Amino acid sequence: MRVAVVAEQGEGGWLAEMPANGPGHGVFVRCDDLAEAVAERERSGDIRWVWPDTREVYPCLLRAGVRVARCHDVALVEGLLLSREGRGSDLASLAGAWARMRGTAAPPAVAAAAVTATGQQSLFDPPDPLFPDPRAALTALVSVHADQVRRIAADEHPQRFGLLAAAESAGALAAAEMAFHGLPWREDIHDAILTGLLGPRPVPGLRPARLAALAEAIREAFGGRAVNPDSPAQLLRALAADGVRLPSTRSHVLRGADHPAVPLLLDYKELARLHAAHGWSWLEEWVTAGRFRPEYVVGGVVSGRWATHGGGALQIPRVLRRAVVADPGWVLVVADAAQLEPRVLAALAGDRALAAAAGTGDLYESLASAFGGDRAKAKLALLSAMYGGAGGDAGQLLAVLRRRFPLAAGYVEAAARAGEEGRVVRSRLGRTCPPPSQAWRGITAQADDPESGDDRAGRWLRARGRFTRNFVVQASAADWALVLIAELRRRLADGEHGPQLVFFQHDEVIVHCPLEAADGLAQVVAEVAQEAGRLVFGPTAVRFPVTTSLVACYADAA
DNA sequence: AATGTTGGCGCG
DNA sequence: AAAGCGCGCCAACATT
Incomplete structure (x- = not known):
């Protein structure tokens, strides 16, 4: 059974039952409390929720304590279909798909950006402004869904493409849940790492002590010539003045050069990057109440890998993994696919x-x-x-x-x-x-x-x-990882007090788990990895081994 | 002053 | 040892 969902401004919304495989729909039903209505239906049976965009609806449901098992994300599926059909993805939204079906003008790209721009959103965002009222949006949703089901069935491999659509949608659920739970992050440890490497936190705008000292030593190594080590152009000129001509100031190029400033520059670049990219400002902006909550962008990379918007979640430097620590009585289950x-x-x-x-x-x-x-x-x-x-x-x-x-x-x-x-x-x-x-x-x-x-x-x-x-x-590989995440999410008990997916990076996943529930989780991950292999590739001799560590701290994972 | 591009480097 | 692929983000620099 599929149920189409459109949220109203405020807490209400509209629902309509739909068949999984064809056009048509049941009566449009309005409810005052959408979260409660979804929760009730979810308990009653096996439902795939069909909604315009998981990012707009699901965070609100999660805040209301409601978790769903399955969905069909119309925006994400439209993106998959459009790229298969050789079209750009600028119409990858309910409004865009509806406009395309009816041959009307494309709507301006809006909704999702508006959410991130303000950083805050009302309990439920209004549906796309293209629609005069929620009933119109629901009408569009039902039609676009039926059209998408038809287009999936028309693929050369409808089974596989259907799995992709389901897994992409499940990924959207997992991404929202990961942002909701957040990655445990110890601000005190992060601060201690920074202080140890850079010196105490400086007033904003100034270099930390260690960087200032290195910059001064670099100036001396250039015979007192003023050089900003952050400026590749200035560095190249200063090096050339000393007879060292380089094509760039990349680390591996510098390493091969013979100049007293080189070791200082290598140190400076490494520390300056840590300070700029993951220093105290990052900590202040992205970690609150002991959690790092990046904004995942499902399907944000053409290959299907996830991207992130803000926080640079997929580039956490190894040196900072020391700050990722499980809550007391909890453990991190870090699983990494080997040679994927x-x-x-x-x-x-x-x-x-x-x-x-x-x-x-x-x-x-x-x-x-x-x-x-x-x-x-x-x-x-x-x-x-x-x-x-x-x-x-x-x-x-x-x-x-x-x-x-x-x-x-x-x-x-x-x-x-x-x-x-x-x-x-x-x-x-x-x-x-x-x-x-x-x-x-x-x-x-x-x-x-x-x-x-x-x-x-x-x-x-x-x-x-x-x-x-x-x-x-x-x-x-991204197909496989997406199916893995979807399967793993399904197998983990839901709720506040069970194991929670908290991080996903291409071929690696972290589950934050109460100690008493961690037993056998490594086995579950191993099974899910094989299951993903079977679902994606069919019968194959290939194994997909996963290295799984149960650790208090991310830095201690194998 | 605001916006866009480049060089460099973090992650897989 | 680095390179070949995919990203996001920063400071510096270029352009408007």
């Missing part, structure tokens, strides 16, 4: 030799024999195949890979070819990469003139080849 992308490639390509290697704990180790017993070479060969690398030994190793694992090599090379030819490629579950831009078509349309030595068209061609080559693997 090469395993995904093995499953995608149906390469039996590679799948056999991926049926073990350490994929690279079991591949080593094919590369003269050298694990590092096996790893480099796989990474080069997936990323399109060609430097160093990569060419030779790729030749070995091609000979020993022709299906796997052929899979990524076909994807690269498709990209270079301007075609699109899809993940295992059917997420579609964007088509090339007009600029790309223009530049690659005319072949390079070999006389001029200008290789612009070739470079753009190869760049898109690398993108599509990587897309099929990265996006299919």
Whole structure:
């Protein structure tokens, strides 16, 4: 049973029952307290809630203490469908889909941005301004949903695409719940780390003591010349004045240079970045009451990986993981998929030799024999195949890979070819990469003139080849991870006092869990990982091992 | 003064 | 040792 939901301004809303697989709907029912109505229905049975946008509705439900098992997020599903149909995602909203169905003008992109801009929202945001009243929005919702169900069924692999739509929607639920629970974050520990590395917190605008001292030492190393170490241009000029000419001030470039300022600069850059990106201002802005609450953007990356908006949740520096500590009586269950992308490639390509290697704990180790017993070479060969690398030994190793694992090599090379030819490629579950831009078509349309030595068209061609080559693997890995999150969420007991998903980063998940409920959770994660493999890839010899640690502190995870 | 771009680096 | 893919965010710098 599916139930369409539209929230009113205030606490009320409208509901309509719908069949899962076709058009039509029951009577429109108004309720004064939408959260209560949803909770009651949720208890009564197996419902998939159909709503315009999880980000607008679900946080309000969570605040009211209501958790739902399943939903169909019309905005996210529309995004998946539009990219499959080769269209931009600017119509990926209920209003946009409704306008497209009726052939009317596209609405301005609004709702979601408005929520983040103000940072606050009323209990329920008004439905999209395109709709004069909630009944009109509900009418649109029911129609757009039926249209989406039809388009999913029309996919070349409707089962897989249906799973993708369900998993993307479940991801939206998980993301909202993670933001609601928050990642446990000890402000005192964070502050102690900063103070230990940088010195006491300075008045805003000034450098902390340690950075100030380094800046002064750098000035002296340049013979007293005033240099702002934050300015790459000034650094390059100062180095050149001392006879050291560098193409950039990147760390690895600096490391190879011979100048007394180099070690100081390397220290300065590392600490300055910590201060700027995750210093005291970050702590003040993003951590409240012992919780870091990033704003996840489900499907925010073309490959289906999540992005975040604000807080940089997917770039938490390793040194700060010390500050992520479970509450007293609770534990962090940190689960990390091992060597996910090469395993995904093995499953995608149906390469039996590679799948056999991926049926073990350490994929690279079991591949080593094919590369003269050298694990590092096996790893480099796989990474080069997936990323399109060609430097160093990569060419030779790729030749070995091609000979020993022709299906796997052929899979990524076909994807690269498709990209270079301007075609699109899809993940295992059917997420579609964007088509090339007009600029790309223009530049690659005319072949390079070999006389001029200008290789612009070739470079753009190869760049898109690398993108599509990587897309099929990265996006299919994201399919797997999304299904994992959806399955894991389903298996965890809900509620305030049970295990809570609190963090998700591409191939890694953290569950904050009461000690007494942690027993067997590692086993659950392992089972869910295999289940995700089966759901996404069907029967396969490939294993998806997960390294799971039960720790008080994130920094102590394996 | 406000907005956009670049260089650099954090994470997977 | 770095590179090949995907991101977000900062300060500096460029442009309006």
